[in-house]
Amino acid sequence: MSLSFRPKGAGNRSAALFLLPLAGGVAGVGATLLAMRLFSAPVPPVAPAATLPPAAPTAPTAPAAPAAATAPATPVRPVASKPKPASGLPQVVGTVPIPARFQGQVFSDKLRSQHDKDVAPTFDDGPWEPTTPQVLEILKQNDIKATFFVIGKFVETFPGMLQDVVNDGHVIASHSWSHPYKVNGQAQILKEIDGTANIVKQVSGFEVNLFRPPGGKLKTGLADYAMKRGYALIRWTVVSGDDVRGTTPDKMVKNVLSQVKPGAVVLLHDGGGKRPTVEALPKIIEGLRKMGYRFVTVPELLEMQKA
Numbered sequence: 193m194s195l196s197f198r199p200k201g202a203g204n205r206s207a208a209l210f211l212l213p214l215a216g217g218v219a220g221v222g223a224t225l226l227a228m229r230l231f232s233a234p235v236p237p238v239a240p241a242a243t244l245p246p247a248a249p250t251a252p253t254a255p256a257a258p259a260a261a262t263a264p265a266t267p268v269r270p271v272a273s274k275p276k277p278a279s280g281l282p283q284v285v286g287t288v289p290i291p292a293r294f295q296g297q298v299f300s301d302k303l304r305s306q307h308d309k310d311v312a313p314t315f316d317d318g319p320w321e322p323t324t325p326q327v328l329e330i331l332k333q334n335d336i337k338a339t340f341f342v343i344g345k346f347v348e349t350f351p352g353m354l355q356d357v358v359n360d361g362h363v364i365a366s367h368s369w370s371h372p373y374k375v376n377g378q379a380q381i382l383k384e385i386d387g388t389a390n391i392v393k394q395v396s397g398f399e400v401n402l403f404r405p406p407g408g409k410l411k412t413g414l415a416d417y418a419m420k421r422g423y424a425l426i427r428w429t430v431v432s433g434d435d436v437r438g439t440t441p442d443k444m445v446k447n448v449l450s451q452v453k454p455g456a457v458v459l460l461h462d463g464g465g466k467r468p469t470v471e472a473l474p475k476i477i478e479g480l481r482k483m484g485y486r487f488v489t490v491p492e493l494l495e496m497q498k499a
């Protein structure tokens with residue numbers, strides 16, 4: 193839901209992504225055990241983000257992650273080189289294989305049905321400057337991993353920020369190439385979905401497998417194509433309101449704390465223009481923690497969801 197999204201910022205702004213360290217193969221493990229594993233044990237060796245090769249031009253029609261709706265989860269593919277995660281930070285994950293039963297499916301409120309007090313903060317519309325680095329800093333200070341739904345053209349413009357997101361251990365997901373609310377034809381669909389997957393792969397070495405349609409819209413053709421490609425479509429269950437004109441930081445905090453429920457997916461924005469997100473985020477984190485919430489990534493929520 194990016195009502196005030198402003199594409200004009202492509203040239204001078206970028207956003208951030210949040211990713212969570214996620215241990216693979218945890219299906220069937222209790223949420224508590226999973227959380228303990230995630231936050232107290234080293235994550236299994238997964239692909240670190242690379243010191244990227246220079247971003248090459250994206251080929252809009254190039255094949256993207258070929259996961260079919262019934263195919264097993266696509267393994268994470270490491271990048272060639274392995275930069276060492278910054279000291280004290282969890283090992284980089286970038287993207288995490290998602291359970292096959294979630295591929296090609298749409299998730300929204302169903303995500304929260306059977307959870308403990310887990311909440312997944314998600315950040316859309318980045319990378320964006322200066323807000324993505326600001327959000328990353330707040331997350332780092334609070335030892336939180338999040339999920340970043342990125343815009344392909346901003347990744348192309350600010351590849352270093354995407355790398356920062358990955359290096360901080362957050363999860364990267366797709367939010368289309370240009371954030372369109374209307375799509376004209378198959379060529380644009382390929383650019384929006386496959387083009388974004390390609391640029392993320394080039395810059396980070398990871399293949400995205402989660403997609404959030406711009407505005408949450410499911411009828412533009414992007415959602416259908418992404419599902420055919422095996423993406424899990426992730427909407428949200430809590431709207432922070434940071435993309436609504438006139439929303440204050442206090443209002444954002446109130447919106448989140450009053451709507452949150454176990455298993456919630458919170459819609460926030462690290463990109464898209466001047467928003468109250470950076471100012472509100474520390475208070476949102478503090479409030480959720482006081483309520484007993486634990487922060488997870490979207491792939492973690494999927495893993496914890498019972499079949």
Ligand SMILES: [Zn+2]
Binds near residue numbers: 367
């Ligand atoms: Zn958006």
